[in-house]
Amino acid sequence: MHRYVETGTLSSVDSGGNLMFDWLKSLFVAQPQSTAASVQAEEEYNGFMIKIAPMPVGGQYRISAHISRVGAEEPSHHLIRADLLPDLDTAVEHTRLKARQAVDQLGDRLFSTDQ
Structure with a gap:
């Protein structure tokens, strides 16, 4: 029928x-695509905690991390870059480098509300 x-x-x-x-x-x-980013690695760097969590986007991964002071959850900064990388391992490594660069260049200014 x-x-x-x-x-x-x-x-x-x-x-x-x-x-x-x-x-x-x-x-x-x-x-529907999942945009949830799970934490792939955590590291302490120069007094900051970096939680590396690349976001899946159309079969690739966008650089994404949460940065906070060691021992404090707040304030935190969500680092997101436009870069898209082909695999998770590469995205984790590039996210680590970009997050460290942000810490080195901005330090506590990452948490500043004044622009």
């Missing part, structure tokens, strides 16, 4: 499980 199925602007005849239609639909319908 066939029934007419309409999904948004795509329509098809469905016989209970049309694999071709599902495959075509997957090409045109955006799939």
Whole structure:
């Protein structure tokens, strides 16, 4: 038995499980992507705690880290860069370098609300 199925602007005849239609639909319908960044590494650097957590973006990883003073959760600074890297290991290493650079250049000014 066939029934007419309409999904948004795509329509098809469905016989209970049309694999071709599902495959075509997957090409045109955006799939939800996780943007949750899990902490991959933590390190203490010059009195600051750096939590390295690259963000997954379309099969790549964006540089992302949380920086705080050692022994204090607040205040903290969320470092996010536009850089996209092809794999997690490379993203972790580049995030580590960028976070250290921010600490070296800005120190406590990372937490300043005055711009």
